[in-house]
Amino acid sequence: MVKYKSTTEVLKIIKNQDQIRNFGVIAHVDHGKTTMSDSLLAYSGIIAPSAAGKALAMDFDKEEQERGITIYQANVTLHYTHKGTEYVINMIDTPGHVDFSGRVIRSLRAIDGAVVVCDAVEGIMTQTETVTRMALEERVKPVLFINKVDRLIKELRLTPEKMQETLASLVSNFNQLVETYAEPEYKDKWKVSIQDASVTFGSAKDRWAINVDLMKERGITFKDVIDAYQNEKVDMLVEKAPLADAVLGMVVKHHPPPHVAQKYRIPQIWKGDLDSDVGKALLACSDDGPTIMMVVNMVLDPAAGPVAIGRLFSGKIKDGQTINIIDSKREGRVQSVNFFMGNQREQVGELGSGNIPALLGMTEARAGNTISSIKDMPMFEGVKYVSEPVVQIAIEPKHPKDLPKLVEILKQLTIEDPNLVVKIDEESGETIVAGMGVLHLDVATHRIQDSKIEIITSEPLINYRETVKGTCEPIMSKSPNRHNKLFMKVEPLEPNIAQMLRTGEISDLKDKKVVSDLLKKEGWDTDTIKRVMKFDSRGNVLINGTKGVQFVHESTDSINSGFDDVMKEGPLCKEQMRDCKFIFTHFVPHEDTAHRGLSQLGPASRRACMGALLTAGTTVLEPMLAIEVRVPTDLVGNVATVISGKRGKVLDMQQKGANSIVTGEIPASETFTLSEEMRGQTAGRATWNTSFKSWSEVPKSLIGSAIAEIRKRKGLSPDPPNVNEFIDKE
Numbered sequence: 001m002v003k004y005k006s007t008t009e010v011l012k013i014i015k016n017q018d019q020i021r022n023f024g025v026i027a028h029v030d031h032g033k034t035t036m037s038d039s040l041l042a043y044s045g046i047i048a049p050s051a052a053g054k055a056l057a058m059d060f061d062k063e064e065q066e067r068g069i070t071i072y073q074a075n076v077t078l079h080y081t082h083k084g085t086e087y088v089i090n091m092i093d094t095p096g097h098v099d100f101s102g103r104v105i106r107s108l109r110a111i112d113g114a115v116v117v118c119d120a121v122e123g124i125m126t127q128t129e130t131v132t133r134m135a136l137e138e139r140v141k142p143v144l145f146i147n148k149v150d151r152l153i154k155e156l157r158l159t160p161e162k163m164q165e166t167l168a169s170l171v172s173n174f175n176q177l178v179e180t181y182a183e184p185e186y187k188d189k190w191k192v193s194i195q196d197a198s199v200t201f202g203s204a205k206d207r208w209a210i211n212v213d214l215m216k217e218r219g220i221t222f223k224d225v226i227d228a229y230q231n232e233k234v235d236m237l238v239e240k241a242p243l244a245d246a247v248l249g250m251v252v253k254h255h256p257p258p259h260v261a262q263k264y265r266i267p268q269i270w271k272g273d274l275d276s277d278v279g280k281a282l283l284a285c286s287d288d289g290p291t292i293m294m295v296v297n298m299v300l301d302p303a304a305g306p307v308a309i310g311r312l313f314s315g316k317i318k319d320g321q322t323i324n325i326i327d328s329k330r331e332g333r334v335q336s337v338n339f340f341m342g343n344q345r346e347q348v349g350e351l352g353s354g355n356i357p358a359l360l361g362m363t364e365a366r367a368g369n370t371i372s373s374i375k376d377m378p379m380f381e382g383v384k385y386v387s388e389p390v391v392q393i394a395i396e397p398k399h400p401k402d403l404p405k406l407v408e409i410l411k412q413l414t415i416e417d418p419n420l421v422v423k424i425d426e427e428s429g430e431t432i433v434a435g436m437g438v439l440h441l442d443v444a445t446h447r448i449q450d451s452k453i454e455i456i457t458s459e460p461l462i463n464y465r466e467t468v469k470g471t472c473e474p475i476m477s478k479s480p481n482r483h484n485k486l487f488m489k490v491e492p493l494e495p496n497i498a499q500m501l502r503t504g505e506i507s508d509l510k511d512k513k514v515v516s517d518l519l520k521k522e523g524w525d526t527d528t529i530k531r532v533m534k535f536d537s538r539g540n541v542l543i544n545g546t547k548g549v550q551f552v553h554e555s556t557d558s559i560n561s562g563f564d565d566v567m568k569e570g571p572l573c574k575e576q577m578r579d580c581k582f583i584f585t586h587f588v589p590h591e592d593t594a595h596r597g598l599s600q601l602g603p604a605s606r607r608a609c610m611g612a613l614l615t616a617g618t619t620v621l622e623p624m625l626a627i628e629v630r631v632p633t634d635l636v637g638n639v640a641t642v643i644s645g646k647r648g649k650v651l652d653m654q655q656k657g658a659n660s661i662v663t664g665e666i667p668a669s670e671t672f673t674l675s676e677e678m679r680g681q682t683a684g685r686a687t688w689n690t691s692f693k694s695w696s697e698v699p700k701s702l703i704g705s706a707i708a709e710i711r712k713r714k715g716l717s718p719d720p721p722n723v724n725e726f727i728d729k730e
Contacts, residue, residue, distance in 0.1 A: 010077060011348060014088045020257055020258055021257065022112050023115060023251050024135075025037055025117060026115070028122075035205055036117055036247065039207045040078060040091065041078075090356045107296060110294075110296045110311040112257075114131075115247060116132055116135075119148050120201075121148065127628075137181070139183075139265045139269075141186075141255060142192065143250050145209070146199065148203060153230070156657055164222060171192060171194060194211075197212045202241075204243060207238050207243050211246050218241060225237065258285050262283060266282045266283050268381075277289075278374070290374045292312075292313050292374075293313065293357070295308045295309070295362075295365050295366065296310045310356070312353050312355050316352050318350045322373075323372065324371065326372055327369045327370060328364065332361065339358055390623035391441060392441075392460070393432070394431065395455055398456055399454065406448065406455065409451045419435070420444055437690065461713070464623075465578050466577050466621065467492070467579045467695075468491065468613055474487040477607035478607075480600060481590075483590035486604045486607075487584070487608070488605075488611070490582050490616050492579055494523075494581075496522055497519065501536065501539045501540070533563075533584065534563055540578065541582070542563045546584060560605075562601070562604065562608070563582060566606055570618060574710075578621070582609060619698070620698045620710075622668065622706070623695060624692075625666055625671065626663070626665055626693040627663070627665065629686050630660075631662065632682075646677075666690070674688075
């Protein structure tokens with residue numbers, strides 16, 4: 001039985017790691033995660049049982065409650081007694097909407113187990129697959145909660161036999177995901193099973209759930225469930241099989257305590273020396289080790305300022321402790337150590353390893369940072385985002401006097417949400433905000449308006465990228481004073497390496513041996529690896545291919561600066577470059593240092609990179625979105641018409657109950673009128689979501705007009721520059 005306990009009582013239990021569980025709730029949008037979390041909170045006494053399933057207490061942000069979706073990950077500490085033993089359970093409820101998947105990924109770093117919530121009728125959906133894959137990549141162990149079982153009875157009117165067959169099929173489909181995405185060691189170990197109660201069935205809305213353990217213990221069968229709905233005895237079912245007992249019982253039984261999980265999770269998320277004292281402390285989840293924590297979320301408390309929430313992997317953290325922010329090489333001071341009870345922060349003074357502290361005073365910390373009591377230690381691996389900001393708006397205050405206030409609120413928003421990118425357009429002076437999708441930006445603008453700032457926003461615009469298509473022989477560019485010559489060539493970068501650069505697995509800041517090992521696996525030789533001048537986080541690299549040339553080493557920063565400029569703004573329409581490998585092949589420098597400074601070599605490097613790209617041939621890439629539409633089966637043809645009319649493709653159709661699920665892909669630039677057309681064609685009976693899928697070359701028939709349109713929007717001349725503008729003759 002779950003019951004609310006005071007902070008003091010919880011702290012007594014929390015000292016024994018065997019009695020701690022850290023888990024998250026993940027799922028496809030609308031499959032019932034937050035409703036399930038509410039039921040667990042109701043059982044813990046945090047919200048009234050009558051409000052569970054309606055209150056959406058974990059969605060304590062106004063935007064979340066108005067939209068009926070989870071935007072921010074919320075965490076709460078529950079107290080639960082299972083078979084006579086008391087447990088402290090740290091639970092994180094994560095967003096299901098794909099625009100907020102960055103928050104899901106960061107949450108996974110803090111937890112050891114995941115309850116995957118799945119709709120009994122709709123089964124495994126695209127986002128179910130995405131979040132499960134992300135969990136398995138983080139070595140977070142999944143269990144399965146099949147929600148909305150009442151739909152099988154009330155909507156589909158299945159017999160007990162047919163119902164069990166449907167549920168068994170869903171379990172099999174989920175295990176197929178584990179088979180596909182888990183590492184070899186966990187493929188069999190982490191498959192879920194009805195027989196061992198790692199699968200629970202229930203209705204979060206009605207607050208009941210059963211699994212094999214509970215069925216044996218309380219003598220309940222699926223026939224009892226059907227009878228409860230047919231004879232309006234659901235209240236008796238809730239009394240006999242409360243949801244919290246089944247779900248939290250499953251968590252306690254199947255999810256590991258932190259000191260067990262860290263033995264296999266640390267090698268995946270931390271690439272330092274596991275045999276060092278730090279490595280041993282992390283593996284053991286030791287209270288006696290150095291304080292080491294990863295920040296997974298920043299929340300801005302109106303009264304207390306930024307709150308850094310994360311997983312404490314080693315040591316203890318205390319009020320007043322001085323701590324190092326490893327990523328930015330800064331010091332911070334912990335003002336107070338807290339944990340969350342619902343949306344209430346409880347001050348606790350100190351927490352031990354394996355917990356999820358909320359720290360006040362760490363104003364310089366950011367989501368993703370490693371913080372530690374020791375200065376020099378390898379950081380945790382960066383979280384790998386599955387999407388990129390592909391939509392942007394220009395934003396300005398209606399009243400110029402509000403500009404400082406707007407700048408401040410935008411700064412706060414980017415602290416809370418690293419997936420929101422804010423930049424100033426140097427030519428127009430506009431403030432540009434880029435996000436994962438229209439919903440992501442819509443939520444951000446509403447947050448600004450809630451701060452009592454009146455703003456003017458542009459129509460949403462799509463972000464594009466540029467990339468190289470071919471290769472070229474070295475081309476030569478001279479510095480402005482004509483005294484230095486640089487020779488540069490370019491070719492496409494291997495896709496795996498480009499991806500590792502974008503996810504941060506490879507970067508200039510990373511441990512050189514780790515980077516070298518990764519590149520060797522991709523076929524690079526030791527000499528080439530040593531010659532890397534610059535890794536670019538957009539997925540580009542610059543390599544020194546010169547032999548026996550003077551002054552290269554001391555000119556590196558200047559040459560890198562020209563490369564950086566071009567990677568930020570490519571030649572065709574000043575969009576970011578990606579997937580390019582530049583090789584700096586030769587250098588003829590002036591003898592005198594004064595003639596080869598940054599003001600000379602920076603522009604020469606920029607011209608050489610531009611010339612190489614235009615010679616090799618570049619193209620523009622547009623973001624393609626995956627689309628998943630839920631619609632009555634008789635309207636499938638109408639949905640296909642809408643998708644194909646927008647340069648999209650239908651890839652699959654599956655019938656799920658009375659509805660069909662249509663999956664496909666569609667260019668992001670074609671989605672601005674999608675709502676009107678989809679509603680018009682389906683009389684408002686279709687629901688859908690989109691997610692970033694890939695960057696795809698703009699079709700040849702459209703590329704000329706696309707480039708002209710982007711250039712016009714940026715105030716550039718209609719035609720891209722000519723290659724001859726960047727290549728010098730001897």
